[in-house]
Amino acid sequence: MSDESASTVPVHCLRAGMAGVGMIFDETYRPFFERARRGWYVQNCGVLRVELSGLASRTGRRAAAYIEAHGESETAPQNLAGPEGIRQLLSGDVDFVCVATPDQRHFEIAREVLAAGKHLLIEKPSVLLLAELDELQALAARHRVLAKVVYHKLLDPDHKKLRTLVAEGQLVHVNSGYCSLLEPKIISANQFSEWIAGRNPGTYVAVHYIKLIDFTFGGRLRRIACTGQRGIVAAADGDTWDSTELRLEYGYDDGREAAFDIHTSWVTPDNFPGYVEQEVQFRFDNGVWNGHSRKRGVECTIEDRTPHEVKITPNNHYNADVLEPWGERGQRGYGIEVLERFAHEVGTVEFGGPAAEREQRLARARELEYNDLSADRQTVAAVQAMEAILARHAAGQPGCMVEVNHAAGGLVLWRPGHGEPEVLYDQTV
Ligand SMILES: NC(=O)c1ccc[n+]([C@@H]2O[C@H](COP(=O)([O-])OP(=O)(O)OC[C@H]3O[C@@H](n4cnc5c(N)ncnc54)[C@H](O)[C@@H]3O)[C@@H](O)[C@H]2O)c1
Numbered sequence: 273m274s275d276e277s278a279s280t281v282p283v284h285c286l287r288a289g290m291a292g293v294g295m296i297f298d299e300t301y302r303p304f305f306e307r308a309r310r311g312w313y314v315q316n317c318g319v320l321r322v323e324l325s326g327l328a329s330r331t332g333r334r335a336a337a338y339i340e341a342h343g344e345s346e347t348a349p350q351n352l353a354g355p356e357g358i359r360q361l362l363s364g365d366v367d368f369v370c371v372a373t374p375d376q377r378h379f380e381i382a383r384e385v386l387a388a389g390k391h392l393l394i395e396k397p398s399v400l401l402l403a404e405l406d407e408l409q410a411l412a413a414r415h416r417v418l419a420k421v422v423y424h425k426l427l428d429p430d431h432k433k434l435r436t437l438v439a440e441g442q443l444v445h446v447n448s449g450y451c452s453l454l455e456p457k458i459i460s461a462n463q464f465s466e467w468i469a470g471r472n473p474g475t476y477v478a479v480h481y482i483k484l485i486d487f488t489f490g491g492r493l494r495r496i497a498c499t500g501q502r503g504i505v506a507a508a509d510g511d512t513w514d515s516t517e518l519r520l521e522y523g524y525d526d527g528r529e530a531a532f533d534i535h536t537s538w539v540t541p542d543n544f545p546g547y548v549e550q551e552v553q554f555r556f557d558n559g560v561w562n563g564h565s566r567k568r569g570v571e572c573t574i575e576d577r578t579p580h581e582v583k584i585t586p587n588n589h590y591n592a593d594v595l596e597p598w599g600e601r602g603q604r605g606y607g608i609e610v611l612e613r614f615a616h617e618v619g620t621v622e623f624g625g626p627a628a629e630r631e632q633r634l635a636r637a638r639e640l641e642y643n644d645l646s647a648d649r650q651t652v653a654a655v656q657a658m659e660a661i662l663a664r665h666a667a668g669q670p671g672c673m674v675e676v677n678h679a680a681g682g683l684v685l686w687r688p689g690h691g692e693p694e695v696l697y698d699q700t701v
Contacts, residue, residue, distance in 0.1 A: 281313070281318045281319055282317075282318035282319070282623070283311065283318060283319040283321065284317060284318060284319070284320050284321070284619060284622070284623040285320075285321045285322070285323055286320065286321070286322045286323070286367045286368060286615060286618060286619060286622070287322075287323050287325045287364075287365055287366045287367050288305070288322050288323065288324050288325065288366060288367065288368050288369070288370065288615075289324075289325060289326045289327075289328065289361040289362070289364070289366040289368070289369040289370070289390075290305075290324065290326070290327045290328065290349075290369070290370050290372070291328045291329075291357075291358055291361065291369060291370065291371045291372065291373055291381050291385075292328075292329060292371060292372035292373035292374075292377075292395075293327050293328075293329040293332075293334045293335045293338065293372075294329075294334065294372065294373075295463055296372050296395060297334065297338075297372055298334070299591055299607060300424070300591060300607040300608050300610075300611060301370060301372065301611065302338065303591075303593075303603035303604075303608050304608045304611040304612060304615075305322065305324040306603075307603075307608070307612070308321065308322035308612065308615060309321060309322065309323060309324075309347075312612075314616050314619050314620060314624070315624075316620065316624040316625060317619050317620055317623045317624045318623065320615065320616065320619040320623070322615050323347065324349045325349055325350065325364055325365065325366055326349050326350045326352050326360070326361040326364055326366065327339075327349050327350070327351055327352060328352040328353075328357030328358050328360070328361045329352075329353055329357065330353065330354070330357075331353055332351045332352075332353025332354070332357075335349075335351040335352075335353065336351055339351055350364075358381055358384055358385075359384070362384060362385065362388040362390065366390055367390065367391060367618065367622070368390055368391035368392065368393060368418075368614075368615075368618050369385040369390050369391075369392060369393070370393045370394075370395075370611075371385065371392065371393070371394045371395060372395045374464070374467040375397055375400065375471070375475055375476060376400060376467070376471070377467075378394050378395070378397075378398065378399055378400075379399045379400070379401075379404040379407075379408070382394050382398075382399070382408055382419070383407060383408065383411065386408060386411035386412050386415055386417060386419060387411055387415070389415040389416075389417060390417060391417045391418045391419075391420075391618045391621075392408075392412070392417065392418065392419045392420065393420050393421070393422060393611070393614050394419075394420070394421050394422070394645075395421075395422050396421055396422055396423050396479050396480065396483070397421075397475055397476075397479040397651070397652065397655050398421040398645055398648050398651075398652060399652060400475065400652070400655055400656060400659060401652070401656050401697075402649065402652055402653055402656055402682065402683065402697045402699070402701065403697065404652075405645060405648060405649065405652045406699070408645055409645055409646055412645065416630075416631075416634060417634075418617060418618060418621065418634070418637055418638065418644075419644070419645040420614055420617070420643040420644055420645065421643055421644075421645060421648055422610055422611070422614075422643070423479075423480060423483040423484075423487075423610075423642070423643070424590070424606055424607045424609075424610040425480045425481075425483070425484055425606075426483065426484065426487055426610075426642050427606035427609055427610050427613075428589060428590070428606050429589060429606070430563050430568065430589075431484055431488070431563075434488060434554070434561055434563070435487070435488045437561075438488055438489065442559075443554075443556045443558065443559050443561065444556055444557045444558045444559075445524070445526075445528065445530075445556055445557045446489045446530045446554055446555070446556055447530050447555050447556060447557065448530055448531050448532065448554075448555050449485070449530075449532045449533075449552065449553055449554035449555060450532065450533045450534070450535070450551075450552070450553055451478075451481035451484070451485075451532070451533075451534045451535070451550075451551070451552045452534070452535040452536070452549065452550070452551045452552075453477045453478065453480065453481065453534075453535075453536050453548060453549070453550050454535075454536070454537045454538075454540040454544075454548065454549040454550075455473060455476075455477060455536075455537065455538040455540060455548055456538075456540050456541070456542045456544065456547065456548070457504075457538070457539050457540065457541060457542050458542050459538045460473075460504075460505045460514070460538040460539060461505075464476075464538075468505060468506075468512060469506070469511075469512055470511045470512055471512060471513070472500060472512075472513035472516050472658075472659070472662055473513065473514075473515060473516055473536040473537055473538040474498065474500070474513070474516035474518050474534070474536050474655075474658050474662070475655055475658065475659060476536075476538070477536050477538075477548075478516065478518050478534040478535075478536045478658070479651065479654075479655055481532075481534045481552070482518075482520065482534065482650075482651050482654045482655070483648075483651045484552075485520065485522075485532050486650050486651055486654075487641065487642060487647075489522065489530065490524070491522035491523060491524045491530065492522060492523050492524075492650075492676070492677070493520060493521075493522055493650040493653060493654060493676045493701065494521050494522060494523045494529070494675065494676055494677075495519075495520075495521040495673060495674065495675055495676065496518070496519070496520055496521075496653075496654055496657035496658060496661070496673065496674040496676070497518075497519040497661065497672075497673045497674075498516060498517065498518045498519065498657075498658045498661045498662060498665075499516070499517055499665065499670065499671075500513040500514070500515055500516035500517065500662055500665070501513070501514050501515045501516075502514055502666075504539045505538070505539060509666075510666065511662075511663065511666035511667075513662060514537060514538070514539045515535070515536060515537035515538075515539065516535070516536050516537075516658070516662065517533065517534075517535050518533070518534045518535075518536075518654070518658055519531060519532070519533050519534075520532045520534070520654055542580065543579050543580070544579070545566065545571075545578075545579055545583070545584035545585050546565070546566040546583060546584065546585040546587070547583045547586070547587070548565070548587075549565075549566065550563075550564070550565035550566070551563065551564045551565070552564075565587055566585040566587075567585075569585065569586075569587070569588060569589075570585065570586060570588065571584055571585055572584060572585075572586070587605075588605065589605055589606060590605045590606055590607045591603065591604075591605040591607045591608065592604060592605050610643075613643075614643065617637045617640070618637075620633055620637065621633045621634050621637050649701055650676075650701060653676060653682070653683055653697070653701045656683060656696060656697065657674035657676075657683055657685070657696065660672070660674065660683075660685055660696055661673070661674065661685070664685070664687065669687055669688070670688075671688045672685055672686060672687050672688070673685075673686050674686070674696065675693070676701050677700055677701055678693070680693050680695055681693075681695035681696070681697060681698040681699075682697045682698060682699050682700050682701045683695070683696040683697040683701060684696065
């Protein structure tokens with residue numbers, strides 16, 4: 273043991289802003305900010321702390337409750353409600369901003385954040401159109417800041433193990449697979465009822481698996497097809513979807529292909545045992561990987577509390593509010609870890625070495641394909657294609673499909689009975 277009390281470890285503080293203070297803020301950002309205020313050690317950097325300086329949202333209701341619970345008024349974040357909230361947030365002294373507004377409201381806010389020269393973290397799906405992604409990438413490059421997206425399922429220990437086996441060549445060449453993610457009705461009926469018109473559960477949650485497949489198996493996205501069902505959330509002939517079934521086809525360097533089906537719903541009965549039902553199966557030349565988020569762990573019953581207030585099969589890997597063995601209350605899991613990792617990357621860019629080497633540190637952080645917007649192109653392409661196919665379906669033209677990097681354009685949509693494709697995006701994906 274040595275006495276290092278004479279050594280001084282530098283302490284750095286990042287100031288953060290939050291756009292959108294809804295369900296995901298409560299589940300993951302709130303516990304992240306609470307832990308990050310106390311700081312943690314980051315190699316080459318010292319102790320890194322994060323102060324939440326402002327909360328921008330439409331009504332400010334949840335922000336007010338958070339600020340009240342926070343206690344100390346001198347370090348409490350500002351409650352910036354209403355249409356000017358984002359501008360007020362950006363005119364303050366923030367280093368990064370997290371965007372957790374509804375999916376179709378990410379782009380405008382993300383653009384303002386980057387244009388103000390702040391680092392950006394967006395909830396999945398980053399944006400809904402490749403043209404929007406192009407604009408954000410260009411802004412991030414111009415302002416020399418990070419632009420990243422949260423796909424927390426990439427940090428699920430089961431998905432990390434799957435990717436490890438693929439990377440090591442123990443599981444050889446994926447051939448096909450399916451993924452299913454079913455959300456309870458409460459999500460479409462209460463949680464998102466305000467912004468659900470014209471939306472679908474595929475963009476909201478299939479995107480987790482689009483990214484998992486894209487990141488884990490690599491390959492080039494070639495074709496996208498999609499269908500869905502209506503009639504529970506809204507009218508059976510409208511443009512709001514209860515459930516969707518998406519098909520992605522990928523090509524690999526050896527000339528072989530793989531196909532994946534991703535099924536999603538937000539109308540599963542509220543009393544089913546898990547909060548969300550998540551299942552995957554991937555088939556390889558030499559193996560099969562089966563994963564089921566509910567069946568991997570705990571089953572718990574508490575009279576009068578499960579399954580509504582307390583879940584029968586909680587996903588403690590994602591987010592668990594626990595009493596630590598040493599007596600503290602804590603909240604941990606990959607949903608929080610992914611946010612910590614982003615702050616770690618921003619901290620390393622800003623404080624992880626001499627100012628003259630910031631460019632190199634920024635370039636290294638941008639190479640991280642799990643969260644950089646530059647590596648989100650095929651995922652956004654799949655989302656844009658799915659949304660376009662569902663829009664045509666709702667307009668009376670079911671059965672469209674989209675080809676990627678066709679001679680006519682980066683994303684081209686084919687309609688049954690029409691010889692000419694419609695170009696959705698003309699650059700290379
Ligand atoms: N990582 C995950 O697994 C996960 C889970 C749930 C949601 N999400 C994503 O997080 C985002 C938010 O979802 P949620 O469940 O928290 O939604 P929510 O409806 O609970 O909350 C949305 C918040 O955004 C605010 N908002 C809406 N429009 C705004 C605007 N123009 N300016 C500022 N604030 C605005 C609302 O006031 C509210 O605070 C979505 O993109 C969703 O896909 C991710």
